Amino acid sequence: FYFRNKHRPFLLFVSLLHVHTPLITTEKFQGRSRHGLYGDNVEEMDWMVGKLLDVIEKESLKNTTFIYFASDHGGFLEAHRGNSQLGGWNGIYKGGKGMGGWEGGIRVPGIVRWPGVLPAGTVIDEPTSLMDIYPTVVQLAGGAVPQDRVMDGHTLLPLLQGTVQHSRHEFLFHYCGVFLHAVRWHQKDRGTVWKAHYVTPVFQPETSGACFRRGICPCFGDGVTHHDPPLLFNLSQDPSEANPLSADTEPL
Helix, strand or coil: CHHHHCCCCCCCCCCCCCCCCCCCCCHHHCCCCCCHHHHHHHHHHHHHHHHHHHHHHHCCCHHHCCEEECCCCCCCCCCEECCEECCCCCCCCCCCCCCCCCHHHHCCCCEEECCCCCCCCCCCCCCCCHHHHHHHHHHHCCCCCCCCCCCCCCCCHHHHHCCCCCCCCCEEEEEECCEEEEEEEEECCCCEEEEEEEEEECCECCCCCCECCCCCCCCCHHHEEEEEEEEEEECCCCCCCCCCCCCCCCCC
């Protein structure tokens, strides 16, 4: 692929099966990690990404190639085999994949590399979306996104190059299937991110942070709780979504 296209623009999309159940790890990486089969998967994925980057460097494409690495949402907490957790870990964030609104299921880092164009070591703490990849790629290719409809994504280049300080996403809506579970508001003048939950899954067991008895959290029916008024969190101060706000604690 590279050898055919290295002298002209190209788009390479690599969707890795790794770190997603079922965990399939080649023999070379089995038992390499201290963190079981999931860790082996992470190490093999890291090796695969490294091989791709090596080719880009070897072909002297490093300074002309925009690389965006991201994840298909957070870890799938309910994936277990015996006592082994197969679906990852979401750190301080509540919940996991397939839950609609909790941060553990949707908040992942995006890692960007474009030497000579984007400064190294920059950290941007702004809400963006996988929907932003499409308009970013279109801009890089010198095209224009369709003007006859509303586009949900925004090009990432102004944010990455520092020409703007804030993401263009004022609101991001978080669905579980076709059901709206949560929405975040990025209050740009204060730099605060708020999130309202209209529907949340009922965790089983209650304090587990996941739906272990069902195997995956449902989007509707008796496995969810509807909130009226919605649960409201200040993600800027409470990223773990541990302390719902009330009119008394947050008059705004």
